[in-house]
Amino acid sequence: MLNLTSDDISFDEFDDINNPQNEATDFERVTASVMSRRGFLGRGIAFGATALVMGTTSLTARPTQAASRLGFEQVVANSLDTVTVPNGYSWQVVSMWGDPLWSKSIAFDQATRGTAASQELAVGDNNDGMAVFQDGTKVILASNNEYVNRSIIYGNRETKLPENADDVRKGMAGHGITIAEIVSEGGTWKIAKDSPYNRRITANTSIDIAGPARGHDLLKTAADPKGVLAQGTWNNCGNGRTPWGTYLTCEENFNGYFSSSDESYKPSAALKRYGVGNKDWGYGWATVEERFDISKNPTEPNRFGYIVEIDPLDPKSTPKKRTALGRFKHENAELVVADNGQIVVYMGDDERGEFMYRYVSNGKFVEGGDNSKLLDEGTLYVAKFSNDMKGEWRALTPDTTGMKSLAEISILTRQAGSAVGATTMDRPEWITSHPGKAEIYVALTNNKNRGKKPNNGGDETPVGGPNPRAGNNYGQVVRWRPENGDHTAKGFEWDLFVVAGNPTVHKDAYGGSKNVNADNMFNSPDGMAFDSTGLLWILTDGKYSNKDDFAGMGNNQMLVGDPDTGEIRRFMVGPKECEVTGITWSPDRKALFVGIQHPGEKGDSHYPQGGKTVPRSTIISITRDDGGIMG
Ligand code: FEO
Ligand code: CA
Ligand code: CA
Ligand code: CA
Numbered sequence: 001m002l003n004l005t006s007d008d009i010s011f012d013e014f015d016d017i018n019n020p021q022n023e024a025t026d027f028e029r030v031t032a033s034v035m036s037r038r039g040f041l042g043r044g045i046a047f048g049a050t051a052l053v054m055g056t057t058s059l060t061a062r063p064t065q066a067a068s069r070l071g072f073e074q075v076v077a078n079s080l081d082t083v084t085v086p087n088g089y090s091w092q093v094v095s096m097w098g099d100p101l102w103s104k105s106i107a108f109d110q111a112t113r114g115t116a117a118s119q120e121l122a123v124g125d126n127n128d129g130m131a132v133f134q135d136g137t138k139v140i141l142a143s144n145n146e147y148v149n150r151s152i153i154y155g156n157r158e159t160k161l162p163e164n165a166d167d168v169r170k171g172m173a174g175h176g177i178t179i180a181e182i183v184s185e186g187g188t189w190k191i192a193k194d195s196p197y198n199r200r201i202t203a204n205t206s207i208d209i210a211g212p213a214r215g216h217d218l219l220k221t222a223a224d225p226k227g228v229l230a231q232g233t234w235n236n237c238g239n240g241r242t243p244w245g246t247y248l249t250c251e252e253n254f255n256g257y258f259s260s261s262d263e264s265y266k267p268s269a270a271l272k273r274y275g276v277g278n279k280d281w282g283y284g285w286a287t288v289e290e291r292f293d294i295s296k297n298p299t300e301p302n303r304f305g306y307i308v309e310i311d312p313l314d315p316k317s318t319p320k321k322r323t324a325l326g327r328f329k330h331e332n333a334e335l336v337v338a339d340n341g342q343i344v345v346y347m348g349d350d351e352r353g354e355f356m357y358r359y360v361s362n363g364k365f366v367e368g369g370d371n372s373k374l375l376d377e378g379t380l381y382v383a384k385f386s387n388d389m390k391g392e393w394r395a396l397t398p399d400t401t402g403m404k405s406l407a408e409i410s411i412l413t414r415q416a417g418s419a420v421g422a423t424t425m426d427r428p429e430w431i432t433s434h435p436g437k438a439e440i441y442v443a444l445t446n447n448k449n450r451g452k453k454p455n456n457g458g459d460e461t462p463v464g465g466p467n468p469r470a471g472n473n474y475g476q477v478v479r480w481r482p483e484n485g486d487h488t489a490k491g492f493e494w495d496l497f498v499v500a501g502n503p504t505v506h507k508d509a510y511g512g513s514k515n516v517n518a519d520n521m522f523n524s525p526d527g528m529a530f531d532s533t534g535l536l537w538i539l540t541d542g543k544y545s546n547k548d549d550f551a552g553m554g555n556n557q558m559l560v561g562d563p564d565t566g567e568i569r570r571f572m573v574g575p576k577e578c579e580v581t582g583i584t585w586s587p588d589r590k591a592l593f594v595g596i597q598h599p600g601e602k603g604d605s606h607y608p609q610g611g612k613t614v615p616r617s618t619i620i621s622i623t624r625d626d627g628g629i630m631g
Contacts, residue, residue, distance in 0.1 A: 069535065069562050074519060074569040077554030079546050081605050083596065084573040088625050091572075093608050094141075094182065094189045094593060096616040099123040101180055101191065101198045110614055112156050116169035120200060123191070125153060125174040126617050127595045129239030129332055129527075130582045131247055133312045139587060140197045141182045142247040142312045143619060144236035148174040149598050150282050152615060162284045171283055175234040176202035177249055179312050189591055189621045199315040203232035203257075203285070206318060207308060211376040212406040213323035218302045219411070223291060230303040230321060231291070238332025238430050238527070239582075240307070240345070244371045247310045248322075250330035252350060254304035256281035258294050265295035273414050273456050274328075275351070276301045302411055307333050307347070309375060322375040324406075325359050326396075326413035334431040334440065336487050337365050343374045344487040346440055348428025352447045353455030354414060355422040356383040356431075358393050360488050380409065382422035385465040385494060391480065392491050394420040414457060424461045426450055426472050430528040432536070434563060438485035441497060441536060441563075443525035446475040466494060469509050473549060474500040474523045476513075477538065479563075497536075498561065498568060500525060504552055515566040521553055522570070527581045531631030532589060536561040538568070539594070541579040556580050558594060572622070575599045575607035575615075582619070585630060591621040592630035 072086040083091050098108035098119070105121035108114060114122065124145025133140045148171050151160040162168045181195035192198075207230045213219055219227035233251055240248035253275075260267070260278035267277055276294060286292035291300045305327040311317040325333065328349035335345045341364030347357045361378040365371055381393035394400065396409050401419040403409050409416045426447035433440045444467065451463040451470030463470050466478040477497040483489035500523050501512025512521065524542025531537060538559045543550045558572040558580050574580045574596050582595030599607040600615030608618050622630065 067565065068567055069533075069565075070560055070567060070569045072560075072569070072571060075557075075571060075573055076519075077521075077546075077552060077557070077570065078573050079544070079554050079576065080573070081576045081599075081607050083575060083608075083620060085622055086571060089622055090625055091620045091622045092188050094619045094621050095123050095127075095178075095180070095191050096608065096618045097123055097125045097127070097145075097174070098616065099191060100193060101178070101200065102194050105193075108616075113153055113614055114170055116166045116173055119170045119173035120202065122200075123178045123180070124176055124200065124202070125149065126597050127178070127619050128237050128582050128597060129250070130584050130593060130595065130619065131239055131241045131312075132584050132586060132593070133241075133245060133247070134587055135197070135313045138195075138197065139182050139184075140179060140312050141584075141593070141619070142177060142179045142239075142249075142310065143582060143595070144239055144249050145174060145176050145178055146237050146252070146597070147235055148283075149601050151603065152598075152600065155614065161282055162287075165288045168284045168288045172203040172232075172234075172285060172288075173200070175236070176200060176205065176232070177236055177247075177310065179247075179310075179315070184586070184591075187623065189586065189593075197313065197315060201233065201310065201319060203234045205232055207231070207233055208318050208320045209303065209323060210320040211323035211325075211410060213327075213410040216405075216407040216411060218299055218408070221291065221297055221299050221303070227303075233308050233319070233321075234304070236308075237330065237350070240333030240335050242309070242335055242343075242371075242375075243337060243365060243367075245311075245313070247312045248333045248335070249308045249310060250332055250347075251305050251308065252329045252331060254329070255301065257283050257285050258292050258301050259286045260295040261286065261293050262295040267294060268298065270412055270415070271298070271301060273412075274301065274305065275456065302327070305329065307345075307375075323410040324376050324378055324380065326357055326380050326409075327411050328354065328357075328413050331428060332430045334433050336433050338487040339485075340488065341365050342488055343378070345375075346431040346433070346442075348425070348431055348442060349414065349417075350427050350429055350445070351455070352427055352449045353424040353453075353459060353461040354428070355417040356425055356428045356442060357381065357413075357417070358383070380413070380416075382417040382420060383425075384421060385423040387465050389493055389495060390491065391423075391494055394422065396420065418457045418459050422459075423465060424455055424459050424467070426467045426475065429526040429541075432528045432530050434534060435530050435532060436534050438487060439479055439481050439563070441477055441479045441528060441530075443528050443538070444476050444478060445524045445526050445541065447472045466496065468496070468499070473543070474502070474510065474512065475525050475542070476500060477525055477528070477561075497563065497566070498525075502549055502551065502553070505549055510549075515561075515568050518552060520559065520568050520570050522557055522559060523550060523553055526579070527583055527595075529583045531585070533631050534563065535631055536563055537571075537583055537631070539580040539583060541581060544577060558583075576605040577601045577603075577615075578605070578607070586621070589629040589631065590627065591623050593619055593621055595619055
């Protein structure tokens, strides 16, 4: 029996309930560790020392107003049900969940919130990562639709849950990717209905399995005995893009869609490591497609948790799961071309105590050449950080992991990372690379289990290195510089760009680093991207209670940081109960596209249409009133 819930609690909360992690470890040891770190990390001491290692004063001195590169007036934290941008800037809606992509589509219905048929022809829900592509003068926006909010999409139902097969299929169609041509009319960007580029990719789109895991026994199912063609992609979180013009979409919490009709079924340890259990998270997909029933199809979950490559300019193309990039809860994929031409992809596994990865291609990128194997043939590495501000990438090979093949490493990547002693991280979210130098930034969003519980594989999560606080509810941004500026090098040096916190509540390390103050404080950095001028945009997915530990932070928001000075200013505040996620620019850089995800996830928002309307995830554009570029 499926055990459904209507509570729109977070993925993590749901995972915790259904897959409780191992019990707390030695309390005495953890407390001692926290206390010693607190002494070592007193505000301004260790963070200052950290900055010195990197040869920058970023966290030791606050820049003067005159020297600031952040040319806007900081937005004050608020809990309004709208988007707030600085004076001199404006925002507009580009698209909303349920907007028609074709003339034949059915307009969004406020009462029913749509059907399976209408959703298949409309913009998906919960937009997340996105990227803009060009085909001549045409502008195409590819955006992820991470998941659906059960209480919203099924808000017409008493139970706030899917109540029949059409409801379930509506949910499936709300997931995936939306590709749409967009046009600017008088400075306002809108979807071009009926454009030949428009496409929906959902939980039912056929997707080739490419790379080392293609055809492996662990990927074979009754419906696909060769293990080469998966059905669908879902929980598409962050994104990436390649220099050959394709879109990368990243499968994150793929586990929450599987369940078992046999309550006594015992999922394997391999499934448990990925959080796959006998209960789904309220989506009910196994009620309409047996492949989601793990007691009958135990290998089906092995076909998800990958990075999928899509050609956004060819709506007939079959997307490819690039298994060489590993299987885990992929956040985003930051791709850089190393000086020697090899492709390097930085990736995080967003789960408490999981790891950070790097992929290095065997071959080299050739502009206009055949780059089709670059994401299939290469080596996956996992990050090991040391307390001395250094770190190294450890290769995941049959030799280093003791696993049988690259295929197995590509499917059971978390286990491979554990085998080589990777560093357990505070939930790696987006990774972004500085446009002007070899310096990479990762948002570690938060980790309440730091120093308290091991990860699902039993790896300890000691306080230390880039994860400096026990019970970390605020998060931090870590950055590193590869040895000799070479993205393929084994070693790197790291430091902390910002440690989020609340200096009005805490005087210790939970008050944050020196570049956090009462006016710009935030929690849970998540989305991140550099603009073309080398400023770092930080998007948050945190607590919006605006009280206690989070007092004064208001709704989720977007900030801008200067990597050279450490200065951070709040640029935008989102509406109630939203997360701000997904960021990209128009080709002329005059419009910044940002995602407002799950406004009203707990029931208290009518954004963006107001009145009594259903809250809807949106992509908005932000422009300067003077027509200047947005970075
Ligand atoms: Fe979908 Fe880790 O955020
Ligand atoms: Ca995220
Ligand atoms: Ca998040
Ligand atoms: Ca999210």
